[in-house]
Amino acid sequence: MxxxxxxxxxxxxxxxxxxxxxxxxxxxxxxxxxxxxxxxxxxVETVPITVVKRDGKRQPFDPHKLLLGLVHATVKSPIPADDVAALAADIEAQLAKRNAREVTSEEIGELVLDRLRSVDEVAYVRFASVYRSFSSIEDFMGELSRLAGKKVSLPLS
Ligand SMILES: [Zn+2]
CATH class of the missing domain: 2.40.50 (OB fold (Dihydrolipoamide Acetyltransferase, E2P))
Structure with missing residues (x-):
């Protein structure tokens, strides 16, 4: 030095x-x-992760935005806030472990959905509606009925 x-x-x-x-x-x-x-x-060097959005635009990965999305998705669910924060931190850590420095918004959405699905079905649908950007109401209803078929009660508020 x-x-x-x-x-x-x-x-x-x-x-x-x-x-x-x-x-x-x-x-x-x-x-x-x-x-x-x-x-x-x-x-330890931390390399920023870039998110490639659906329209091809790039922006820095924002952990706060991810957490906010998860909080919105789980606000009426029985998932404790601490678990939601842990889920967000877990996904962030998973992204950091990847070799690729770019990730598509779909990939992030799918990561979240994978975790949410096992934790809370209602939160899963809420998040899916946002992150997967269902192209039509039919798609959304399709997802709901798929879940309803699994005998899950959904508060359709
Ligand atoms: Zn000197």
Missing amino acids: RCPSCSATDSRVLESRLLDQEATLRRRRECSTCKTRFTTYER
């Missing part, structure tokens, strides 16, 4: 400390040449 004072590249680490719940490593260094002390930080 280049010394900010004399530009020498040899330094000695005086102290290392983990910060931010061990997400950051801070090092105090001393330049071997001029003895200037300086600090460096080491973090």
Whole structure:
């Protein structure tokens, strides 16, 4: 690491400390040449994920927007708020693990639907109606009757 004072590249680490719940490593260094002390930080690189929307437009993945969508979908369901937040965090982590830095909005929607379907059928339909953007009311009703066929009571409010 280049010394900010004399530009020498040899330094000695005086102290290392983990910060931010061990997400950051801070090092105090001393330049071997001029003895200037300086600090460096080491973090895991996080590459932003880009969402490709249905119309081809790209935008940065917004975890808050995902959480908001899930909250709307589950507002009348018995799923506790903590579980909804965990679901959103889980999906975000899954996206971060992928090699691809781009994800389509459909892929995100399907990820959410997969999880929601196993947790709460009503929330699933609500979310599906938004994220899968049913092209017609018939599609939407088709999904509802498919679920109704599974003896699930739906509050059609
Ligand atoms: Zn120096």
